[in-house]
Amino acid sequence: MNINKRRIKSNPIKCDRRGKKEKCLGLKCVLVFLFSLFLNLQYSFSYVTDSIVKEINNIYKVSGKIVDTETLKPIPFVALHIDKINRYTITDANGEFIFNSLPKGQYEIDISRLGYKERSINIDLEEEPNLILTIKLSLITFSTDSLVVSADNYNSISQITGKSYKLYGDEIRRNFGITLSETIARIPGVEMRSNGVSTTRPVIRGLDGYRVQLRLDGNITQDVSATYSDHAVTMNSDNAIEIEIVKGPEALQYGSNMVGGIVNVIKNIIPNSMPKKLNGVISMSGDLAAPGGGLGIQTNIPIKSQSLSVGLDLNGRYHLDQITPIGTIKNTYNQNTDNTIGLTKFTKWGYIGGSFSSFLSNYGVAPNDKGHLEGVHIELEKYGANIRTEIYPKIDKITRFKIDYNYANYFHLELESQSPRLIGMEFGQTNHSLNFTGNHNALGFFDEGIFGIDYTYTDYIVNGAGTPHSESYDIGAFLVQEIGFNRLDLKIGSRFDYANRNPKIRKVSDLIGKLESKNYYSLSGSISSTIILSERQTVSISSARTFRPPSLDELFSEGPHLASYSFDIGNTNLKAERAWTSEINYEFISSRVMVLASLFRNYFDSYNFFMNTNQTSNRYPDLYYYQVKGVEAEMMGFEGELYFSITNKQSIKSSFSFIKSDYREDENSSFKPIPFTPPLKISTEYTFNFTNGNTGVIYTFSDKQDRVGEFETITENYNKLDLYLQYNLINKKKLLRASTLSTLSINVQNILDTEYYNHLSRIKDLMPEMGRRFMISYKIYY
Numbered sequence: 082m083n084i085n086k087r088r089i090k091s092n093p094i095k096c097d098r099r100g101k102k103e104k105c106l107g108l109k110c111v112l113v114f115l116f117s118l119f120l121n122l123q124y125s126f127s128y129v130t131d132s133i134v135k136e137i138n139n140i141y142k143v144s145g146k147i148v149d150t151e152t153l154k155p156i157p158f159v160a161l162h163i164d165k166i167n168r169y170t171i172t173d174a175n176g177e178f179i180f181n182s183l184p185k186g187q188y189e190i191d192i193s194r195l196g197y198k199e200r201s202i203n204i205d206l207e208e209e210p211n212l213i214l215t216i217k218l219s220l221i222t223f224s225t226d227s228l229v230v231s232a233d234n235y236n237s238i239s240q241i242t243g244k245s246y247k248l249y250g251d252e253i254r255r256n257f258g259i260t261l262s263e264t265i266a267r268i269p270g271v272e273m274r275s276n277g278v279s280t281t282r283p284v285i286r287g288l289d290g291y292r293v294q295l296r297l298d299g300n301i302t303q304d305v306s307a308t309y310s311d312h313a314v315t316m317n318s319d320n321a322i323e324i325e326i327v328k329g330p331e332a333l334q335y336g337s338n339m340v341g342g343i344v345n346v347i348k349n350i351i352p353n354s355m356p357k358k359l360n361g362v363i364s365m366s367g368d369l370a371a372p373g374g375g376l377g378i379q380t381n382i383p384i385k386s387q388s389l390s391v392g393l394d395l396n397g398r399y400h401l402d403q404i405t406p407i408g409t410i411k412n413t414y415n416q417n418t419d420n421t422i423g424l425t426k427f428t429k430w431g432y433i434g435g436s437f438s439s440f441l442s443n444y445g446v447a448p449n450d451k452g453h454l455e456g457v458h459i460e461l462e463k464y465g466a467n468i469r470t471e472i473y474p475k476i477d478k479i480t481r482f483k484i485d486y487n488y489a490n491y492f493h494l495e496l497e498s499q500s501p502r503l504i505g506m507e508f509g510q511t512n513h514s515l516n517f518t519g520n521h522n523a524l525g526f527f528d529e530g531i532f533g534i535d536y537t538y539t540d541y542i543v544n545g546a547g548t549p550h551s552e553s554y555d556i557g558a559f560l561v562q563e564i565g566f567n568r569l570d571l572k573i574g575s576r577f578d579y580a581n582r583n584p585k586i587r588k589v590s591d592l593i594g595k596l597e598s599k600n601y602y603s604l605s606g607s608i609s610s611t612i613i614l615s616e617r618q619t620v621s622i623s624s625a626r627t628f629r630p631p632s633l634d635e636l637f638s639e640g641p642h643l644a645s646y647s648f649d650i651g652n653t654n655l656k657a658e659r660a661w662t663s664e665i666n667y668e669f670i671s672s673r674v675m676v677l678a679s680l681f682r683n684y685f686d687s688y689n690f691f692m693n694t695n696q697t698s699n700r701y702p703d704l705y706y707y708q709v710k711g712v713e714a715e716m717m718g719f720e721g722e723l724y725f726s727i728t729n730k731q732s733i734k735s736s737f738s739f740i741k742s743d744y745r746e747d748e749n750s751s752f753k754p755i756p757f758t759p760p761l762k763i764s765t766e767y768t769f770n771f772t773n774g775n776t777g778v779i780y781t782f783s784d785k786q787d788r789v790g791e792f793e794t795i796t797e798n799y800n801k802l803d804l805y806l807q808y809n810l811i812n813k814k815k816l817l818r819a820s821t822l823s824t825l826s827i828n829v830q831n832i833l834d835t836e837y838y839n840h841l842s843r844i845k846d847l848m849p850e851m852g853r854r855f856m857i858s859y860k861i862y863y
Contacts, residue, residue: 140429140473141206144179145214147172147192156218157811158822158862159194160250162323166481166520167299167347168354169322171862181355182427184473184481186522186529192216193250249323251775254826255805257858259371259400259415261295261318261346267779268326269720269736270679272759274841276310278371278403278851279415279444284841285326286681287716287740287758288341291632296335296345301537303489303512304463308634309642310843312508315440315463315491316346317419319396320362320379320860323347329623330574330607333559334518334531337578337605338629340660340683348379351423351434351469352390356381361393363861370830370854371415373400392423392436402445406836406852410447412456417442423467431481433470439463447844449646457505461493478521485516495545506545506642513538530562541633546640546649549586549596551633555579568613575606580630580657584637592708593639594653601657603628621666629658635689635709641701648698649691650708658711660685675724681717688714688744690755693792705792714744714755734766741788756790757841760798774808774825786840794846799837804829822862830854 147159155176162169163180165188172178185206193199197218204212246268248256258264262273262281272284285293295302297316304315318324325345332339361380368374377396384391397418402409418441425434439462446457465488472482489512495505518533537555561574580601589595609623631652638651664681691707698704718740726732739761743752761784768777785798805828812821831837834853838845 140431141183141185141210141212142179142181143183143190143204143206143212143214145177145212145216147176147178147216147218150217150219156194156197159192159197159218162191162249163188164191165189167349169347169349170354170356171360173358173360177357179355179357182353182432182471182473184431184471184520186480186520192218194218246326247323248325249321251807253318253321253324254824254858254860255807255828257319257366257826257828257856259368259375259398261314261316261324261344264318265324265326265344267736267764269722269738270718270740271326272762272841273839274310274757274843275839276843277410277413277445277447278400279413279442280306280311280313280446282306282310282314283344284757284759285341285344286683286718287742287755288683289757289841291338291629292341294335294338294341294343296343298348298350299335299345300467300485300487301335301514303465303487303510303514304491305493305508305510308632311446311457311459311495311642312493313417313442313444313459313461315419315442315461317396317398317417318346319366319375319377320364320394321346321348329609329625330561330572331531333561333574333576333605333607334533336535336557337576337603337627338658339607339625340627340629340662348394350392350394350421350438351436351467352381352392352425353432353434353471355385355388355390355427356383358383359863361863363863364858365860366856366858368400368854368856369404370851370856371400371403371413373398373415375399388427390425390427392421392425394419394421394423396420403851405849406834407849410848412445412458413447415442415444417444417461431471431473433468435466435468438465438467440465447847449844449847455497458496459493460496461491463489463491465489478524479519480522481520483516483518483520485514487514488512506543509542509544511540526564527562528565530560532560534558539633543640546638546642547590548634548638548640548651549584551582551584551637553583553633554581555630570611572609573606574608575604578603578605578628578630582631582633582636590639590653593637593651596637596653599631599636599653601630603630603657603659617670619668621668623662623664625662627660627662629689631655631657631689631709635691638709641698641704646704647691647707648701648704650706652709652711655689655709656687656711658685658687658689660688673726675722677722679720681719683714683716685712685714685716687711688755693756693790695792710746712744712746714742715752716740716742716755730770732768732770734768735764737761737763754788754790756793758786758788760784760786760796760840773810774806776806777804779803779805783837783840796838796840796845799835801830801835801837802832804832824858824860824862826858826860828854828856830856 147156149156157172157174159172161178168180170178187205189201189203191201197220256264256267259278260281262283265271266273270286273281274284274289275281283293290307302316306312306314327343327345332343335343359382364377366375375398379394382391400415402411403413421436421438423436425432442461444459448454448456468486470484491510493508497505514537516535520531522529535557539553542550557576557578559576564571582599584596587596605626605628607625611619611621613619636651636653636655638649641648661684666679669676689709689711692710694706694708696706720738722736724734740759742755742758744755745752763782766777766779768775781801783799786796789795808825810823812823831853836849838849
């Protein structure tokens with residue numbers, strides 16, 4: 082159909098006859114107004130709250146200096162991280178650091194810097210408001226200590242934090258990619274679903290979509306990337322401080338749907354600690370297989386006279402069509418800009434801050450001879466606002482209250498590539514969420530815990546299909562407690578959820594059933610324990626009962642989705658998805674060897690997914706019907722890592738992952754493979770360390786996947802070889818009147834230009850993965 086001037090009512094963005102969006106002046110004006118209002122409210126709120134709670138404030142500060150053990154000279158650019166409350170800082174040129182605005186409690190500070198032994202220190206903030214430390218670090222020779230540091234960057238199973246994996250520093254720079262999925266894809270058990278280089282999304286242990294939550298600074302990424310494979314994630318991991326995958330009881334604070342895990346990118350755009358001086362990072366990157374690159378800057382600007390800190394995160398990317406061993410794939414370009422400004426006011430009782438963000442993107446979906454000869458163009462806009470406050474009351478046992486409000490307005494337009502351009506579909510979504518959490522210290526026989534409530538509202542509309550205008554409400558309350566014994570750490574969590582799915586239109590559809598309001602209730606829980614067998618060995622065991630209410634598209638979809646080459650049919654009789662999960666992990670660490678192994682099982686009472694019916698639409702004969710069904714399903718697998726230090730400067734790291742997943746539609750049916758299950762993957766990495774960096778080679782083997790679902794094609798095995806180099810340099814010259822640390826990372830992926838296919842790619846029958854790929858990243862920390 083020709084594009085007519087029309088509007089998605091829940092979203093103030095329109096389309097003209099050329100398929101281009103008018104500038105949303107109304108929304109931008111509103112955001113400017115809200116920003117001005119926020120500044121006034123911030124000062125008013127701070128003044129009023131100061132007068133109310135000035136007698137019960139409980140603010141602490143930790144500062145100090147880090148020096149070399151032998152020379153006693155200060156060490157610049159040392160990273161310090163308090164993981165428990167997400168505080169991060171680095172030392173300046175004089176080796177000095179400071180943590181401002183800390184709540185009372187006991188904390189562990191992780192300290193790391195390339196070339197020095199990583200260490201952790203414990204602090205107790207109870208009586209002394211200003212703690213001053215002098216910390217000594219010792220040089221290492223990159224053998225055993227390098228091995229342990231690398232392992233910690235990947236995995237922290239033995240820690241009772243709920244975080245199964247963490248990436249930061251060198252690991253993030255080494256694995257950098259265009260998208261978040263590329264950056265974390267080398268973690269065992271993590272794969273990448275894609276519909277081209279622009280639309281990747283993490284898959285964890287065979288689970289994707291809504292089963293894997295993506296979050297930025299703890300707040301869920303409000304977009305529609307979980308719905309269809311051609312929808313992009315509206316977040317990049319450039320300049321991330323840390324990337325963590327949260328599992329276990331602690332994941333309950335993010336929702337009852339934690340079966341796949343929570344991927345949380347930490348940037349601290351809203352500053353939560355007053356920086357001592359101006360600091361930040363400038364990043365530049367380039368890519369020859371997806372020709373183009375990116376440019377970004379992240380900085381924190383202190384305004385000490387006003388107790389303010391301004392945070393900026395500005396990023397842009399431009400990539401042309403991707404190049405594969407069989408040639409350039411048309412219409413796979415990617416252009417986006419992701420920008421955020423944050424502001425925090427620090428007070429006597431904590432802080433209050435806010436941020437405003439925009440994500441703008443144009444990207445292409447590859448052509449398909451089944452109906453999209455020129456491909457599909459997607460134009461995307463998202464605007465957001467976030468207000469956050471932390472209050473540290475002088476209340477016995479309570480250490481912190483945290484309140485988070487988030488707003489997001491999302492819109493994207495799918496356009497046929499031929500001329501004149503035709504609108505395929507329009508997606509609009511508006512989200513409001515409010516979260517309240519509290520932390521406490523020792524209470525009864527519990528050592529510490531976290532509790533809270535959260536609320537999310539979503540207004541969702543699709544034009545170009547029969548999917549009705551719909552809305553959803555989600556309310557939850559959770560409690561997570563930790564108990565420590567001599568050789569046993571135990572964590573227990575529980576959560577109650579209520580969810581409502583409400584179509585704005587009431588009717589009876591021949592395809593999806595009766596459209597009416599749907600309500601879902603659930604009590605979920607999780608328990609995990611870590612047993613210390615010896616100084617070198619630990620075992621951890623965890624189990625959970627999870628809950629995921631159906632999404633709006635799973636219930637009410639009814640129409641073609643041209644960019645994903647499907648005609649999607651919802652199911653109004655769909656039950657909530659519930660699963661039992663269990664996992665056992667073993668860890669062994671010696672002076673030269675580290676072994677990590679995991680066994681897991683996920684059993685679903687009702688596993689909801691779009692199934693290919695092998696029937697085509699009468700109106701769209703090139704599109705197959707995909708209908709949502711709830712089935713019994715089981716997923717079992719294992720993962721492992723092995724680290725071995727060969728010499729003082731050389732080490733080998735191997736990892737493997739395997740999963741077997743099956744489903745059946747009823748008790749009388751036999752089990753069948755679940756579509757898009759990752760194959761066995763084995764990776765071996767050789768690393769050579771030198772004074773200011775490291776270099777290495779990575780060999781990857783992916784087995785043939787012939788356990789495929791109905792109407793799914795087999796993917797052959799492949800072998801791939803990658804090379805990387807990292808080099809770090811401290812620049813004594815001044816940039817912005819500060820010393821700088823420069824890091825250069827070079828990756829050469831698929832050195833042999835192998836033609837290979839990703840089994841989780843939704844367009845693997847159309848195109849292979851990228852060929853020989855030269856990537857470079859240069860960062861300047863100041």
